[in-house]
Amino acid sequence: MDFVASVVSGIATLTQTMEDGRRQMVGLLLPSDFVGRPGRDTAAYDVVATTDLVMCCFRRKPFEDLILTTPHVGQRLLEMTLDELDAAREGMLLLGRKTAREKIASLIAILARRDASLKQSSSVGRVVVDLPLTREAMSEYLGLTLETVSRQISALRKEGVIEIEGKRHIIIPDFDLLVEEAGDDSDGGFLV
Amino acid sequence: MDFVASVVSGIATLTQTMEDGRRQMVGLLLPSDFVGRPGRDTAAYDVVATTDLVMCCFRRKPFEDLILTTPHVGQRLLEMTLDELDAAREGMLLLGRKTAREKIASLIAILARRDASLKQSSSVGRVVVDLPLTREAMSEYLGLTLETVSRQISALRKEGVIEIEGKRHIIIPDFDLLVEEAGDDSDGGFLV
DNA sequence: CGTCAACTTGATGCTATTCAACTTTGGTGG
DNA sequence: CCACCAAAGTTGAATAGCATCAAGTTGACG
Numbered sequence: 001m002d003f004v005a006s007v008v009s010g011i012a013t014l015t016q017t018m019e020d021g022r023r024q025m026v027g028l029l030l031p032s033d034f035v036g037r038p039g040r041d042t043a044a045y046d047v048v049a050t051t052d053l054v055m056c057c058f059r060r061k062p063f064e065d066l067i068l069t070t071p072h073v074g075q076r077l078l079e080m081t082l083d084e085l086d087a088a089r090e091g092m093l094l095l096g097r098k099t100a101r102e103k104i105a106s107l108i109a110i111l112a113r114r115d116a117s118l119k120q121s122s123s124v125g126r127v128v129v130d131l132p133l134t135r136e137a138m139s140e141y142l143g144l145t146l147e148t149v150s151r152q153i154s155a156l157r158k159e160g161v162i163e164i165e166g167k168r169h170i171i172i173p174d175f176d177l178l179v180e181e182a183g184d185d186s187d188g189g190f191l192v
Numbered sequence: 193m194d195f196v197a198s199v200v201s202g203i204a205t206l207t208q209t210m211e212d213g214r215r216q217m218v219g220l221l222l223p224s225d226f227v228g229r230p231g232r233d234t235a236a237y238d239v240v241a242t243t244d245l246v247m248c249c250f251r252r253k254p255f256e257d258l259i260l261t262t263p264h265v266g267q268r269l270l271e272m273t274l275d276e277l278d279a280a281r282e283g284m285l286l287l288g289r290k291t292a293r294e295k296i297a298s299l300i301a302i303l304a305r306r307d308a309s310l311k312q313s314s315s316v317g318r319v320v321v322d323l324p325l326t327r328e329a330m331s332e333y334l335g336l337t338l339e340t341v342s343r344q345i346s347a348l349r350k351e352g353v354i355e356i357e358g359k360r361h362i363i364i365p366d367f368d369l370l371v372e373e374a375g376d377d378s379d380g381g382f383l384v
Numbered sequence: 385c386g387t388c389a390a391c392t393t394g395a396t397g398c399t400a401t402t403c404a405a406c407t408t409t410g411g412t413g414g
Numbered sequence: 415c416c417a418c419c420a421a422a423g424t425t426g427a428a429t430a431g432c433a434t435c436a437a438g439t440t441g442a443c444g
Binding site: 134135136146149154167 | 421422423425
């Protein structure tokens with residue numbers, strides 16, 4: 001990688017792959033997210049667009065110079081990196097300790113919140129989201145198989161936690177209920 | 193938290209807890225690691241010393257000023273944060289896709305490498321490590337129960353991948369074999 | 385020598401995986 | 415326009431792997 005970039009529109013995923021093909025998503029790149037690693041020139045992850053994607057790219061060298069000469073850019077980048085670190089650690093809790101059902105509920109809640117913050121709408125009461133990921137991509141994010149993802153989505157639907165139109169369009173009648181199913185603190189103390 | 197710190201000697205853990213008590217370790221703080229979050233004043237994690245611990249602490253406000261006035265300090269901090277991010281993502285792969293056996297092998301390999309890099313010895317062939325964690329702490333790191341940790345350590349011992357003296361002293365006759373059991377690339381392409 | 389925390393081991397149960405068949409959806413060309 | 419096809423998703427049955435519950439064992443320390 002000899003450039004860094006910022007996502008303008010669309011969605012991409014950051015994935016790590018083992019020798020035998022097992023895959024784990026380690027980051028979800030949504031609009032406003034930063035991609036790339038100043039100070040290192042090899043990329044340890046696969047970046048894959050899951051929708052049409054527009055990124056704003058910068059050559060890495062000039063960008064690194066910019067950081068050194070403009071303290072505020074460096075500081076902003078540090079802040080964003082710390083946010084990504086928080087997200088990764090949230091992911092560790094999800095992967096290590098949550099049940100399949102909680103994982104699905106968590107993912108839907110994350111996507112709904114990100115979507116709401118982009119549109120500057122609020123995520124309380126009745127909320128609507130379009131899943132930008134296939135069941136397989138969700139399974140890679142959640143450390144599950146795609147069958148388990150499908151089953152748990154069906155279970156949440158049958159119990160009225162979510163409603164589904166088509167395959168990807170989700171209606172959340174009561175966002176707090178979903179958050180409760182996710183096993184998170186009710187306040188949902190979120191950082192981004 | 194109104195201070196940040198650097199670990200001088202000893203070992204601490206960074207842990208996240210769910211309402212019902214489930215715990216997931218999200219970071220292992222070894223000598224030279226940085227603790228704290230400039231720019232944010234609430235700590236989302238529990239920091240727990242697992243051995244006698246010496247840390248070098250700084251008040252947060254003056255430290256934040258230092259970052260702004262001294263670009264190189266900020267840049268170094270960004271680098272360290274990016275390394276932590278890599279470690280967290282490595283953790284996501286471990287938690288999401290590795291088997292219990294692979295998780296144990298991975299943890300022992302990580303500890304052996306960190307130990308070797310501190311002592312500036314190399315981690316090839318015959319390697320010796322003292323586990324600085326209880327079985328319970330290991331289970332919190334690996335997203336397992338302590339019983340599973342114990343069983344998998346016994347299994348690795350029975351198969352000759354490791355030898356054990358006492359409860360914590362581990363001898364690794366062939367480090368490459370251990371790395372293979374961990375499911376990582378054979379080159380062990382490591383970043384720290 | 386008794387006590388306690390750390391650890392080990394066994395038996396059983398449950399959750400998520402695996403393998404397999406089937407359904408739905410959106411796109412393509414006759 | 416619709417028949418066909420591939421990709422995505424659903425559902426079922428059987429199984430594997432880890433969790434849970436329950437005894438034990440070991441070793442350090444007073």
